[in-house]
Amino acid sequence: MSSKVFDLSFDEQLSIKIERTLLPFLPKYISSSIRKLPGLRIKKLEEIRLRAQSPVMLSTGDGQAFLGNDGNIIFNSDEALYITTDDINKTLEMMCEFSVYAFGEDIKNGFITLKGGHRVGISGRAVSDGGNVKTIKDISSLNIRISKEVLGCANKLIKFIVKDSKSIYNTLLISPPKCGKTTMLRDITRLLGDGNKELGFDSMKVSLIDERSEIAACYKGVPQNHVGISTDVLDGCPKQEGMLMMLRSMSPEVIVTDEIGSTGDYEAIQNIYNAGVSLVTTAHGYNISQLKSRKEVLRLIEDHFFDRFIVLDNSKGPGTVKEIVDGCTMEVIYKC
Amino acid sequence: MLVLKILGGILIIISSILIGLIKAKDFEKRTADLRDIISILQVLETEICYKSNILSVAMLNCAQLKSGSNTASFFKRASELLENRDMSSEEAWHEAVTKNIKKTSLREEDLQILLCLGNSLGTSDYEGQIKNIGFIIKQVDGQVAKADAECSKYQAMYRKLGILSGIAVVIMLF
Numbered sequence: 480m481s482s483k484v485f486d487l488s489f490d491e492q493l494s495i496k497i498e499r500t501l502l503p504f505l506p507k508y509i510s511s512s513i514r515k516l517p518g519l520r521i522k523k524l525e526e527i528r529l530r531a532q533s534p535v536m537l538s539t540g541d542g543q544a545f546l547g548n549d550g551n552i553i554f555n556s557d558e559a560l561y562i563t564t565d566d567i568n569k570t571l572e573m574m575c576e577f578s579v580y581a582f583g584e585d586i587k588n589g590f591i592t593l594k595g596g597h598r599v600g601i602s603g604r605a606v607s608d609g610g611n612v613k614t615i616k617d618i619s620s621l622n623i624r625i626s627k628e629v630l631g632c633a634n635k636l637i638k639f640i641v642k643d644s645k646s647i648y649n650t651l652l653i654s655p656p657k658c659g660k661t662t663m664l665r666d667i668t669r670l671l672g673d674g675n676k677e678l679g680f681d682s683m684k685v686s687l688i689d690e691r692s693e694i695a696a697c698y699k700g701v702p703q704n705h706v707g708i709s710t711d712v713l714d715g716c717p718k719q720e721g722m723l724m725m726l727r728s729m730s731p732e733v734i735v736t737d738e739i740g741s742t743g744d745y746e747a748i749q750n751i752y753n754a755g756v757s758l759v760t761t762a763h764g765y766n767i768s769q770l771k772s773r774k775e776v777l778r779l780i781e782d783h784f785f786d787r788f789i790v791l792d793n794s795k796g797p798g799t800v801k802e803i804v805d806g807c808t809m810e811v812i813y814k815c
Numbered sequence: 816m817l818v819l820k821i822l823g824g825i826l827i828i829i830s831s832i833l834i835g836l837i838k839a840k841d842f843e844k845r846t847a848d849l850r851d852i853i854s855i856l857q858v859l860e861t862e863i864c865y866k867s868n869i870l871s872v873a874m875l876n877c878a879q880l881k882s883g884s885n886t887a888s889f890f891k892r893a894s895e896l897l898e899n900r901d902m903s904s905e906e907a908w909h910e911a912v913t914k915n916i917k918k919t920s921l922r923e924e925d926l927q928i929l930l931c932l933g934n935s936l937g938t939s940d941y942e943g944q945i946k947n948i949g950f951i952i953k954q955v956d957g958q959v960a961k962a963d964a965e966c967s968k969y970q971a972m973y974r975k976l977g978i979l980s981g982i983a984v985v986i987m988l989f
Binding site for chain 1: 863864867868869870871873897900903904907936937938939940941943944
């Protein structure tokens with residue numbers, strides 16, 4: 480198995496996706512400049528940051544730079560494209576499809592998801608009421624994280640997760656931010672949902688709880704990413720409640736969800752465990768020992784809920800598998 | 816000659832009766848249009864607040880639900896404009912209403928109320944949307960009451976006026 484599990488190579492798909500699902504929302508002067516970016520830049524593009532009265536910033540794997548007038552990358556802020564406060568507001572309104580009410584909860588949480596799965600982080604002045612954030616006003620920054628679907632990136636990883644043709648190990652993907660955790664989880668979901676004769680397992684009934692709409696990236700209820708033919712998606716639902724709902728309603732064989740570790744997750748996962756349903760999930764972290772400092776995750780590790788820990792990092796590009804550990808014996812099965 | 820005169824007279828009377836009837840019908844149509852607006856706005860409120868549909872979808876659903884009504888054209892057009900993403904929700908609503916108002920029997924005062932709907936259409940939370948739509952419904956309700964009163968007052972008058980003016984013209988010609 481090659482250590483680099485997937486390659487974010489530039490393909491036509493990505494630029495078409497950006498053209499269709501992202502550029503229509505941006506002010507004309509910015510979208511036309513992004514259109515002129517060379518293919519290699521688009522391939523590496525991870526974030527587009529818009530800040531009121533500031534230059535448009537592009538964040539790639541290599542670092543940050545400003546967007547110039549003609550699709551060029553510059554490092555001198557004087558020549559960069561600037562965006563006005565007004566245009567930031569217009570952009571957000573358009574991203575909300577002129578329906579701010581429908582995105583109220585999302586804005587409260589600080590991000591919205593676009594058709595195509597791109598996630599837009601929002602910052603500005605929070606309006607709070609009794610300690611809870613009611614909404615964000617005077618929007619000053621938008622951070623657009625470009626969604627990259629890499630079909631087949633988990634092909635080589637899946638054999639460590641699948642137990643036999645009909646069942647899988649409870650798996651926890653551990654990775655720091657921006658190392659392809661969600662991308663990997665998405666492809667695992669797709670593989671399990673579709674089944675794969677060559678890799679030796681059948682299609683399973685998968686329930687995907689997509690709290691932040693990042694995995695399936697549902698738009699009007701339809702997944703925009705490939706998550707498998709026998710996958711049911713519960714979009715935008717809080718994880719714990721969602722896991723129990725799907726357990727009751729969809730009789731899944733596998734439950735997939737993202738980013739566990741908050742209070743209450745333990746009980747929800749215990750329910751899944753008791754019902755004999757397998758779980759594939761992720762957690763933020765650099766390695767297993769670091770994860771143990773988080774109480775909720777520590778309990779899960781100590782109680783041997785997980786059979787497989789897969790640690791990702793960025794050492795050979797996003798999605799590098801650092802190590803795979805057996806959850807019962809804590810033996811390293813695979814090491815980069 | 817006399818036959819022609821009588822025929823002409825009858826034609827004049829018939830046409831003036833028709834004009835009177837059409838005028839009288841206009842009052843009825845306006846109340847009907849206003850009532851349609853109210854029921855569409857109620858649907859819109861449901862679409863927005865309970866189904867949580869985005870504005871363009873909500874408006875399209877409203878238009879389809881009341882496709883028989885003249886006023887559905889406002890919502891259909893606004894939905895199309897929003898889909899194009901060229902203008903804000905307020906601009907789209909203004910354009911849709913002002914361009915289609917001639918297809919209905921609504922008047923300038925009704926138009927002004929409808930335009931108010933655009934002010935915070937889609938740009939606030941659910942509470943704000945309910946308040947905004949509720950406010951417009953209330954105002955349109957007021958217009959319905961006024962239109963009803965006008966209808967009962969002037970409808971009979973226009974009908975009679977049609978017949979009488981026809982007869983008057985004929986008598987003068989003879």
